[in-house]
Amino acid sequence: MIIQGKTVNAGVAEGEAIVTQMPFNFILDLDVHSGKVKSGHELKGQELTNKIFVFPTGRGSTWGALMAYESLLRGTFCKGMVCTEAEPVIGAVAIMLDVPMLHRLTVNPVEVIKTGDYVRMDATKGVVEVIKRV
Numbered sequence: 001m002i003i004q005g006k007t008v009n010a011g012v013a014e015g016e017a018i019v020t021q022m023p024f025n026f027i028l029d030l031d032v033h034s035g036k037v038k039s040g041h042e043l044k045g046q047e048l049t050n051k052i053f054v055f056p057t058g059r060g061s062t063w064g065a066l067m068a069y070e071s072l073l074r075g076t077f078c079k080g081m082v083c084t085e086a087e088p089v090i091g092a093v094a095i096m097l098d099v100p101m102l103h104r105l106t107v108n109p110v111e112v113i114k115t116g117d118y119v120r121m122d123a124t125k126g127v128v129e130v131i132k133r134v
Helices: 062-074 088-097
Strands: 002-004 006-009 012-019 052-055 080-083 101-103 118-122 127-131
Touching: 006 088, 012 080, 052 118, 062 088, 080 088, 080 118, 088 101
Parallel strands: 012 052, 052 080, 080 101
Antiparallel strands: 002 127, 006 101, 012 118, 118 127
């Protein structure tokens, strides 16, 4: 399946998807040391490290951008982000950390992409390719 979207930050990434229906806040929801999602979020205990993170939107404070940066420095950040709608803080995270990110896709990504699917994203061209897991 190929899905078109709008570029927030250009770049190419591919890997296993991790998907949530809940908005995400990098200061409240991410343990930057392990790359795992903290309690209080539906992804509790699951790891974002080197995955394509698919979520509806960010919910956040500017401090969340600092936590995302720390995660990147520690090697525990995601490879790419796909969201329904990038609010300003989450968009700034993608740009500041130079992580490929798409939003406003032609279909809702949290409804069609499942955790474990393999995703190739070319945010420069505005394309996400979803290869369903076997």
